[in-house]
Amino acid sequence: MKRTLSILLVTAAAALxxxxxxxxxxxxxxxxxxxxxxxxxxxxxxxNYAPNDSGVFILSxxxxxxxxxPDSGYVFCHYTRRSLxxxxxxxxxxxxxxxxxxxxxxxxxxxxxxxxxxxxIPCGLEAVIKSLRVGGKARVAxxxxxxxxxxxxxxxxxxxxxxxxxxxIELDDVVADIxxxxxxxxxxxxxxxxxxxxxxxxxYYFKVVxxxxxxxxxxxxxxxxxxxxxxxxxxxVFDTNVRDTARKYEIYSSAGSYDSLALTxxxxxxxxxxxxxxxxxxxxxxxxxxxxxxVEVFFRSDxxxxxxxxxxxxxxxxxxxxxxxxxxxxxxxEN
Numbered sequence: 001m002k003r004t005l006s007i008l009l010v011t012a013a014a015a016l017x018x019x020x021x022x023x024x025x026x027x028x029x030x031x032x033x034x035x036x037x038x039x040x041x042x043x044x045x046x047x048n049y050a051p052n053d054s055g056v057f058i059l060s061x062x063x064x065x066x067x068x069x070p071d072s073g074y075v076f077c078h079y080t081r082r083s084l085x086x087x088x089x090x091x092x093x094x095x096x097x098x099x100x101x102x103x104x105x106x107x108x109x110x111x112x113x114x115x116x117x118x119x120x121i122p123c124g125l126e127a128v129i130k131s132l133r134v135g136g137k138a139r140v141a142x143x144x145x146x147x148x149x150x151x152x153x154x155x156x157x158x159x160x161x162x163x164x165x166x167x168x169i170e171l172d173d174v175v176a177d178i179x180x181x182x183x184x185x186x187x188x189x190x191x192x193x194x195x196x197x198x199x200x201x202x203x204y205y206f207k208v209v210x211x212x213x214x215x216x217x218x219x220x221x222x223x224x225x226x227x228x229x230x231x232x233x234x235x236x237v238f239d240t241n242v243r244d245t246a247r248k249y250e251i252y253s254s255a256g257s258y259d260s261l262a263l264t265x266x267x268x269x270x271x272x273x274x275x276x277x278x279x280x281x282x283x284x285x286x287x288x289x290x291x292x293x294x295v296e297v298f299f300r301s302d303x304x305x306x307x308x309x310x311x312x313x314x315x316x317x318x319x320x321x322x323x324x325x326x327x328x329x330x331x332x333x334e335n
Contacts, residue, residue, distance in 0.1 A: 028145070030143060030144040030145050033143065033144045033163060033164055034055055034143050034144075036084070036164065037051075037055070037057070037084070037141060037143050037164040038051065040084050040141075040164070041057050041059070041141060045057075045059055051143075054123070054124055054143075054145075054146055055124075055143040055145065055146065056124035056127075056128075056140065056141070056142055056143065056146055057140070057141040058128060058138065058139075058140055059139040059140065059141055059166075060137070060138060060139040061128070061131075061132075061136075061137075061138045061139075062136055062137045062138070063131070063132055063133055063136045064132050064133035064134055064135035064136025064137070064171060065133060065134075065135055066133045066134025066135045066136075066171075066173075066174075067133060067134045067173075067174050068133050068174070069116060069129065069130045069132065069133075069171075069174050070174060070175075070176045071116075071117060072115065072116065072117045072118070073115070073116060073174055073175060073176045073177075074113055074114065074115050074116075074174065074175050074176075074177075074178045074181075074317075075113070075114055075115075075116060075129055075171060075173075075174050076111035076112070076113055076171070076172040076173040076174065076175075077111055077112050077113075077114065077129070077169055077170060077171055077172060078092055078093060078111060078112075078169075078170040078172060079091065079092060079093075079112060079156055079167060079168060079169050079170070080093050080096060080167070080168045081156065081165055081166070081167055082165070082166040082167075082168075083163060083164075083165065083166070084163070084164055084166065088100065089158075089165070090155065090156060092108070092109055092110070092111070092112055092156075093109070094109035097109055105236070105249075105250055105251075107312065108312075108313075108315045110315070111172045111173065112154065112155075112156055112315070112316065113178065113315070113316050113317045114154055114156070114316075115178070115307070116129065116130055118151075119149070119150070119151055120149060120151050120152075120153050120154060120157070120307075121149060121154070121157060122142060122146055122147050122148065122149050122157055123146055123149075124140065124142050124143075124146035124147075125140055125142060125146070125147075125167055125169070128140050128169065129169060129171065132169075132171045133171070134171055134172065134173055134174060135171065136170070136171045137168075137169065137170045137171070138167075138168075138169045139166065139167070139168050139169075140166070140167045140169065141164065141165075141166050142164065142165045142166075142167065143164055144161055144162065144163060144164060147161040147164065147165040148160065148161045153307050153308050153316075154307070154308070154316060155308070155309075155316075178301075178317050179203065179300060179302065182203065182300040182301060182317065182319050183202075183203060183300065185233055185319055186203065186205060186233075186298060186299070186300065186319055189233050189298060189319075189321075190205055190298075194207060194296075201284075202300075203299055203300030203302060203303055204281060204284065204297070204299040204300070204303050205297065205298050205299065206284075206285060206288055206295060206296075206297050207295060207296045207297070208293055208294070208295050209294050209295060209296050209323075210293070210294030210325070211290075211292065211293055211294070216290060216291045217290055217291070218265045218289075218290065218291060219265075220265070220266055220267045221264065221265070221266060222264070222265050223262055223263070223264050223265070224262070224263060224264075224265045224286070224326060225260035225261065225262045225326065225327040226260060226261050226263075226286065226324050226325060226326050226327065227241055227242055227260055227261070227324070227325050227326075227327065228240060228241060228242075228261060228282075228322050228323065228324045228325075229242060229245055229322065229323045230320060230321070230322050231320070231321045231322070231323075232314075232318060232319075232320065232321070233298070233319050233320075233321060236249075237249040237251060238251070238313045238314060239251070239313070241257070241258055241259065241260065241261055242258065243258035246258065260327045263276045263278065263283075263286065264276060265286065265287070266287075269283075269284065269287050272286075272287050279303065279304045279305060279320070280303050280304070281297060281299035281303030281304055281320065281322075282297070282304075282322055282324075284297075284303070285297035285322060285324055286324065289324065289326065291326065292326065293325065293326065294323065294324070294325040295323070295324050295325070296321065296322070296323050297321070297322050297324065298319060298320065298321040298322075299319065299320060300319050301316075301317045301318055301319060301320075304318065304319070304320045305318065305320075
């Protein structure tokens with residue numbers, strides 16, 4: 001189902017907010033593209049839509065009635081990015097994702113999470129987002145100069161746009177501190193599955209769920225092999241090296257490697273972290289394990305894949321869970 005936004009005239013307030021973006025000068029290398037955008041708006045929306053000083057057109061805007069966007073805070077948005085021809089470059093709209101044949105059981109069609117005031121959202125679009133309140137919607141036509149972002153941490157935006165871009169945006173929620181928000185999710189997960197747990201490390205929980213009668217520590221500078229199952233907090237398995245588990249959760253790939261994962265154990269955690277290429281929370285779990293342990297670990301995104309997420313299966317700012325257990329050490333010590 002195609003998202004339909006009500007067509008409203010550009011409000012004076014939104015135009016004032018957008019004036020913070022740089023105005024295109026007479027030597028604008030994208031002048032021809034700007035003229036194309038103006039002509040497209042005129043044909044499709046009529047004469048009443050004029051660009052602001054930055055060349056940005058607000059084609060529709062419903063402000064919303066919920067919380068305002070906090071300075072340097074985080075916004076939760078549904079969006080669709082299109083060309084003037086209507087081709088969808090990217091979206092997290094579930095119906096559109098399914099229509100495009102891109103939806104899988106791991107496709108995340110929830111809100112994208114972006115931090116404002118950090119230069120990571122195209123300037124013209126960010127100004128519109130900051131003028132909204134939760135529940136607000138907007139359709140914005142961005143000229144080339146306002147559609148790129150140098151630091152393209154987020155998948156929704158590009159550092160190399162060569163044409164004008166149309167964004168449909170819906171502001172679903174806002175938070176001032178994304179890590180405090182994730183801490184709440186982890187605390188709730190702990191209470192729901194483990195009766196509540198304390199943690200000595202901010203944003204990181206570790207629990208031994210299976211153990212030998214007398215587990216031993218692991219020697220320094222030893223290669224260890226483990227099995228793991230990676231999940232999101234909603235329970236969806238996104239990665240595993242256990243073949244049957246991959247098949248059960250429909251993430252099996254014939255090109256995948258379903259062997260135990262080898263990494264080098266060091267008693268010094270910083271040494272272990274620098275000598276292995278896995279997520280910091282996963283590496284820390286291995287560092288805290290003993291022989292024959294089976295553990296559950298769950299952690300904030302700053303222990304995982306951060307603001308950008310990973311590929312298409314781990315969204316930005318996504319807390320993760322892992323179950324991990326050992327096979328054996330390659331020097332002959334059995335776990």
